[in-house]
Amino acid sequence: xxxxxxxxxxxxxxxxxxxxxxxxxxxxxxxxxxxxxxxxxxxxxxxxxxxxxxxxxxxxxxxxxxxxxxxxxxxxxxxxxxxxxxxxxxxxxxxxxxxxxxxxxxxxxxxxxxxxxxxxxxxxxxxxxxxxxxxxxxxxxxxxxxxxxxxxxxxxxxxxxxxxxxxxxxxxxxxxxxxxxxxxxxxxxxxxxxxxxxxxxxxxxxxxxxxxxxxxxxxxxxxxxxxxxxxxxxxxxxxxxxxxxxxxxxxxxxxxxxxxxxxxxxxxxxxxxxxxxxxxxxxxxxxxxxxxxxxxxxxxxxxxxxxxxxxxxxxxxxxxxxxxxxxxxxxxxxxxxxxxxxxxxxxxxxxxxxxxxxxxxxxxxxxxxxxxxxxxxxxxxxxxxxxxxxxxxxxxxxxxxxxxxxxxxxxxxxxxxxxxxxxxxxxxxxxxxxxxxxxxxxxxxxxxxxxxxxxxxxxxxxxxxxxxxxxxx
Numbered sequence: 320x321x322x323x324x325x326x327x328x329x330x331x332x333x334x335x336x337x338x339x340x341x342x343x344x345x346x347x348x349x350x351x352x353x354x355x356x357x358x359x360x361x362x363x364x365x366x367x368x369x370x371x372x373x374x375x376x377x378x379x380x381x382x383x384x385x386x387x388x389x390x391x392x393x394x395x396x397x398x399x400x401x402x403x404x405x406x407x408x409x410x411x412x413x414x415x416x417x418x419x420x421x422x423x424x425x426x427x428x429x430x431x432x433x434x435x436x437x438x439x440x441x442x443x444x445x446x447x448x449x450x451x452x453x454x455x456x457x458x459x460x461x462x463x464x465x466x467x468x469x470x471x472x473x474x475x476x477x478x479x480x481x482x483x484x485x486x487x488x489x490x491x492x493x494x495x496x497x498x499x500x501x502x503x504x505x506x507x508x509x510x511x512x513x514x515x516x517x518x519x520x521x522x523x524x525x526x527x528x529x530x531x532x533x534x535x536x537x538x539x540x541x542x543x544x545x546x547x548x549x550x551x552x553x554x555x556x557x558x559x560x561x562x563x564x565x566x567x568x569x570x571x572x573x574x575x576x577x578x579x580x581x582x583x584x585x586x587x588x589x590x591x592x593x594x595x596x597x598x599x600x601x602x603x604x605x606x607x608x609x610x611x612x613x614x615x616x617x618x619x620x621x622x623x624x625x626x627x628x629x630x631x632x633x634x635x636x637x638x639x640x641x642x643x644x645x646x647x648x649x650x651x652x653x654x655x656x657x658x659x660x661x662x663x664x665x666x667x668x669x670x671x672x673x674x675x676x677x678x679x680x681x682x683x684x685x686x687x688x689x690x691x692x693x694x695x696x697x698x699x700x701x702x703x704x705x706x707x708x709x710x711x712x713x714x715x716x717x718x719x720x721x722x723x724x725x726x727x728x729x730x731x732x733x734x735x736x737x738x739x740x741x742x743x744x745x746x747x748x749x750x751x752x753x754x755x756x757x758x759x760x761x762x763x764x765x766x767x768x769x770x771x772x773x774x775x776x777x778x779x780x781x782x783x784x785x786x787x788x789x790x791x792x
Contacts, residue, residue, distance in 0.1 A: 323483040323500070324446070328475035331415055331443040332436070332463040333422045341462050343426035344391040344414065346407070346435075347373035352392055357426065366392055375400040376410055376768070378417060390426070391418065402767050403680040405703035408435035412442025412768040420457035433467045434702065440475035441769045446486045473598035474783070478776060481591030485761055485774025489563035489580045493537040494611040497560050497586055501542045501609065504590060508597035510546035510605075525610070525654075526628045527635065527646040532612025534620035537562070539612030541651065546597050547604040552790065553660035554596070554603045555751070557651050558589030559644045559667035560611030567614050567640030568622055581774055582644070584761025585667035586611060588776035592666075595783045601790045608655050610647035614640070626724045630654065631747055636724035638731055644669050645728060645743045652747040663748055664782060665756040672736030673758040676709070682777045683709045683758040685741040691755060691785070698788075699781035703769055706757065706778050709737060716742050757782075 333341075345355050351373045352358055352366045362381050371379045375396030383389035393414060401409030408431045414423075429435055439461045463471065484492065484500065498514050505512040517538035520529040525541055532539025542560075561582040565571060571579070586609045593607045621627065625637045627646070630653040635646065644667050655663050673683040684706040686692050692708050699706050715738055718730035726746060730739045741756050748754050757778045766772050 323480055324444075324448075328440055328479045329472045331440045331458065331460060331475070332468075332472065333460040334463055334468065337424055337462055338422070341422050341424040342388055342390060344393055344423050346395045346425070346427040346429060347371075347392050348395055349373050349397050355392070357390065358392075362389070375407060376413060378414060388419070388421070391423065401703045402769070403703065404700040404705045406431060406434065406701070408432070409438045409703040410768045411435040412438040412770065415439045415443035415459050415461065416445075418459040420459055422460050422462060424462040433471055436461060436463055437471050437474055438703070438769060440471070441478055444479050444482060444770050446483065446771075446773055448487070470599055474595055474780065477591040477594040477598070477779065480594060481587040481776025481779060482770065482774045484587035484590065485581045485584050485776070487580070489613070492580065492583065493562050494532070494540050494560065494613065495537065497562065497583060497609060497611045498540060498542055501544055501590060501607070504594055504597070505544050505546075508546055510544050510597065512542070512544045514540050514542050516540040524630050525650045526630065527650045528610045528612060530621045530627050531561075531614055531643045531647050534567075534617035535613035535615040537613050539610075541654075542607070542609040542611065543654070544593070544607040545605065549604060551602050551604045553606070553658065553662070554786065555606040555608065555655045555658065555660040555663045556589040556592055557608045557648060557655055557663060557665045558586035559583070559648055559669065560586030560609045561644055561647070562611060562613045564614045564641070564643065565616050567643060568616060568620050569640040570616055571641060578762060581761045582668050583611065584759055584774065584776065585644075585665070585669075587774065588666040588757075588759065588761070588779045591776040592779040592783055595779070596786065599787070601786060603786070603790055606655065606658065606660065608651045610651040612643075612647055614643045629747070633725040633746070636721040636727045638727045638729040642729045642740070645740055648744055649747045652744060656748045656750045659750045661751070662753040662755070663751040665744060665754075666759060666778065667757070668761045669758045670737045670740045672740070673709075674760055676737060677707055679760040679762065679764050680705065682706045682760065683737050684755065684778070685709055685711050685738075685758070686753070686755040687711060687745070688753040688755065691753060695781065695785050698784055699778070702780055702784060704778060704781040706781060709741070711741055711745060712738055713742070715739050719743055
């Protein structure tokens, strides 16, 4: 089973009542350290000598008369400089990896102290599984009060878990490994889980999942997990779990395969969100469906021009074997939709077109629900997990028409690739009240305050906050 660091997220905190030895952190705005009454004249002089003015992202260790650290001055600028979005509390993620090993407490009165504490944990993540010499175990820890502590730790665990899954190379992240992690989550939270593997996918009518994964010796599968009381609002998460994507017979160039271990980022996001929903015990009937396969090149690989059956009954012409994610999702969505859930949320590293339009920090978001379209983007931006709505414009549906099948899996054009992919998915959903699709990059290209370079389960925190507000109001 894949090893994860997720359960150690709590180690970035010190729990319990504050202690006299805790080192205070002062958040200093653009009005400068003069506004912080706790600094005496000598300490202000020290900060002036360091040219510290409260500009965002800069921290200075403030000594006492014995030369030991008495406090930390941390610049937050104008208060709205979180990266990639949101308030400056999110910059606290810079501190956990930068400060010397000790226990710290936030001394400033913040508008969103829980967000700062969460940022501390997210910024403290590292992926060291394959390093010969692991980093020193001693680390900076933040004093965390009892208010909201369980929620903060659970959220940090979930994001760390999602990052671990995406960062793990395909040699150790096969469909069976995703299944193993899903089983650990199910066992931890008391969820029910069933898995359909290999040729049983054909027997149980998941032909598209089978077709995409049949060329790999690592068998494809469909993971189906359920949790929560019957009669509660039905929330279904569907995550694309392509453990590695060569492009199939429409093979990718080598440079385009370098990050294809992250093509299961949608599954990682769904599992991270599921851990939050179950761990924080939202009032819902949760279902998590993950179609997982390896899109390999082999004698049994599906081919351009093939016509494949789908679970829904629609025949699909294969215009490109590198558009395999939407195929496995189609069968999974048909299964999800049959249950007539209140909401279906789809997470997938689906198209390069979304990245071309919005870049790596801003996932594309498609929905048929006007209230969600209105509420989710500003909410997501406010917690540093941004997304951007793009249209499910029916005018492009005709571009998926086929002369010899019910639908083609691509539009052979450089235009509107993210939209046509979303429309393809929507063809397999008709009964769910609300449909939302998140086209993710799943990767942070460079270190930022909320985490290092590497895998990121984008939109998981945003959707969790949306659901928390809906289901606890």
